[in-house]
Amino acid sequence: MKMYTNSRQNSSPGVTKLFMATCRREFLLSFRRKSDLVNPLIFFLMVATLFPLGVSPEPGFLAQLAPGVVWVAALLATLLSMDVLFRSDYEDGSLEQLLLSPQPLFIVVLAKVIAHWMMTGLALTLMAPLLGVMLFLPAEGMPGLMLSLLLGTPTLSLVGAIGAALTVGLKKGGVLISLLVLPLYIPVLIFGSSAVQAAVTGLPLGGYLALLGALLALALALAPLAISAALRISISS
Amino acid sequence: MKMYTNSRQNSSPGVTKLFMATCRREFLLSFRRKSDLVNPLIFFLMVATLFPLGVSPEPGFLAQLAPGVVWVAALLATLLSMDVLFRSDYEDGSLEQLLLSPQPLFIVVLAKVIAHWMMTGLALTLMAPLLGVMLFLPAEGMPGLMLSLLLGTPTLSLVGAIGAALTVGLKKGGVLISLLVLPLYIPVLIFGSSAVQAAVTGLPLGGYLALLGALLALALALAPLAISAALRISISS
Amino acid sequence: MSEPLLSVQKLFCERDDRVLFSQLSFALAAGEIVQIEGQNGSGKTTLLRILSGLSRNYEGEILWRGEPVTEVREQFCRDMLYFGHQAGVKAVLTPEENLRWYAALSPAIDAAAIPEALEQVGLRGFEDVPCHSLSAGQNRRVSLARLYLSQAPLWILDEPFTAIDKRGVAAKEQLLLQHAQRGGSVILTTHHELGIHGPVRKINLDQLAGTSA
Amino acid sequence: MSEPLLSVQKLFCERDDRVLFSQLSFALAAGEIVQIEGQNGSGKTTLLRILSGLSRNYEGEILWRGEPVTEVREQFCRDMLYFGHQAGVKAVLTPEENLRWYAALSPAIDAAAIPEALEQVGLRGFEDVPCHSLSAGQNRRVSLARLYLSQAPLWILDEPFTAIDKRGVAAKEQLLLQHAQRGGSVILTTHHELGIHGPVRKINLDQLAGTSA
């Protein structure tokens, strides 16, 4: 009978354990399924390949395009990968279990988003120089490109996750996520591509990076709460 | 007992019925779920909005980009929408039923691809002028843009469906579809965007359109068989 | 009934280096019901998928009316109805729309019989409700309605009674019996104790496994 | 056991203008097993989702140890285990990895007990096989292993025996009984005739529907 008494443990070790376990699980899932992992990268690369073919192979012209194209590609890649963030959990019933866990929901959510970012945003950032080279981005632009992506993509993941949480489980209207999230992405795109352009032309880019950082801080503070609330709302119908 | 004898009906009315029924079902599914229907269009629009924001809002510059950007966007929109073509049928078991039907498989497959094209390729074609305006494509380019999309997008759908059939049901390694299909898409992209560029500069574009038509005829003849074979292989494991 | 409808000879199948069955031979005559038994993971679904032609991951021979099934595939498909673990029901379509599509898939089915079939499986009043708003059992019932529509002599059913309530199970059992009495045959798996008092034969896979492992 | 663990007062729920139940009141004491009965679509799953706190689409009150469940949500989640129609098993993970994640979700579960739980549900030898290579019943068993790990006094189980073979069902019934004897309680639905000789109470939803419609 001892077993079933009200036991109110101190939860903080449980919380860090949960955080780590969730990250581990997400990584495992991605490495097993691989597609989630590779898809955004392939998309990213594809854009870099298709542009010279479709628009113009001329280096000077491409160089002008490069900052914007890389950023647009990163944004689209993140957006397209957002959709699956909660979908598979919803479909196999894991999401219900998640919502019924006594642990704070936003921890799991944050862990999921961070893991997701590491496998998309971070990977994109590391791959960006390759794209830069393919699109003849001047070498001076590279640090700016990578730094801006490093600061900008987590925001994209966090904001995208809100959209994913709001639309999970929708039978009709399914992937509204693009429509919901896109307007919110625009500031990141603007600051990000401006930072790269500034870096290319040799202007100081600290201001842009600070702005991206501020956006990130804001998103980090508010998004996990919004995501948790949205998940509860979506499931409760 | 009469009921269960070998009855070998003449199948041709059954086949057209099946074709129509499949098209109807696909349309119904799309209209109910909406996302499949609207997603490629939103993606298409998104690209048109993001480009000016990310690259440069300058009309002259955008006009130069426009033919390529529209074509790349159409290609990516089609490619991204390909993935779901057989996936949901696989997941809920309809695909098994399809493969066990006594009717010729390629009929159903062709119907599915055609319905898919009508809801993506055709819709993209009809929406292209709007993109053209937003990206300041000169008015002379519009007919070329629409014609080339009209001839090119069915090929994209047919070829993409082969990739979708080959990758359906893969648990790991999932959506390699982009990798499989992309090389086959490149000729379409090149002819298509060249056609628009030719139209903009006032050059004759008949040659490009003829090439696009030839590709389409080839795809129409071969793809349904390839898709059927690929589906059987994917499921029989 | 001299010639069996379906006969299976020396079937062998392994998954991941585990032999599921080997030397499996049996014949199915018209009017017979065969229940494949075995514990979870013993290979029932695998066997049914092989018999239906969905899986080709086997060795041995399967004959349909005396001819190798690979050679009379089209006729076999015409004569067979397969009901798998997955119901094959589209969540955004209504029961009626779902069945309409199945009717189009097999030329023998008459679409006019759909409302009656839905009535039979207890879905009257739900014809126009999208399937995602139906309960688990109701979703299975949509797919089971195909049994009432089908003209095929051979039914291959993989756990058809999952999620169905008691009254529903009794009705389905009655249906199977009728089908057998009309000269059709059934191969099914179920973990449920069949209440059919008729020509039910059981094949247990548990004994077959490991014979050669 | 003066105070009931869970008590439900005047619960009302409707879906699509159809009243599923109204004025539903019952209490669940420690050591009790309650089976919710009803035909397909009578609202069993809906009721369990409401009780577990997943759905808020209801009117009425639910008390947990005498307090409104909405106010003691965290404690309630700690004390409850929910098993739904969907097993919550990731196809690309192995059974062990799946359970490890559940262990992290509820702080009371000890991850060291996982191998034994898997053994109990008959999945020894399958610890390292990804779940998509398991049979339907084996997949359910992975999720059922949570019952062997859980320390929660209240179990809410929605058709836990789906796809499980006879031996497995008997073992699970034994487990439920043990749980009740240790002072836990169970609410479950199943279309299967329960073989538990113990304190099983039945609540039939078929009669409740339509009372106020």
Next chain:
Amino acid sequence: MAEKKWMPRWFYQLASPRWCYQFTGKLLPWFAVAAAVLLIGGTVWALAFAPADYQQGNSFRIIYLHVPAAILAQSAYMLMAVAGAIGLIWKMKVADMVLKSAAPIGASMAVLALATGAIWGKPTWGSWWVWDARLTSMLILFFLYLGVMALNSAIENESTAAQASAVLALVGLVNIPIIKYSVEWWNTLHQPATFKLTEKPAMPVEMWLPLLVMVIGFYCFFAVSLMQRLRNEIIWRERRTGWVRELLNKQ
């Protein structure tokens, strides 16, 4: 509910759909009259009496539609988000309904602002569309509206739909200033501001007075349309309650 003590009484009355229905029923005619007078008077004044602009000539008269629509599109979003917050925090049904009702009106105002702007742009700038800061941010606002509406219509359960849209509206609200500033900044960075909307000669009184009339008229119109939709929504959601039955029986 601890909050109950310090909230004014009308707040709780407003929370009752029934009271709200009756209250809006009383207000509606007054606002309708005010809107009609202001809009018709303002339009006549704007079209026929206000002086033409010395640079843009008569195309300038579009401003009397353009600016009120633009202002209203922005205010309607604020209202929507505030209603969403109230709905989420106090679980107030009426607030949910206000959110749902305000979205299509706001969206139509955004369309009007975009369309009149585009039409005005043709004679003034020689092109229907340019990627200017103001224009772009209005376009994005329109997308935000579309998102809320699409989400609302995609979710079948009414209270779920309302809560989900409320979350989205709030997230959007946080982003609106960010979007506005980023877009403004972006435009001035990429391209020398050829067309600056804000830098115009200070308007004479004859010009801005009708504008003021139109703006107030638009607000009144917004109230009328919002109340209409709100009342429909109330009837629909409360269709099973006693008072709606009574109401229906009476008519």
Next chain:
Amino acid sequence: MSFNSFSEFLSMGGHGLYVWLSYGLGVAILAANLILPKLAGNQLLKEQKRRLRREEGVR
């Protein structure tokens, strides 16, 4: 009055097309915003009354 004749008023100093297009659109959108909820409301009332009558008829 800033116009001398009605035709001048119509032509709006050469910008008639733009001005009238705008105002036409404005009227259309405002009218739609009034008429659509009105129609929807009427429809709703009719339906609900019918439902009420049906339900009372059943009792």
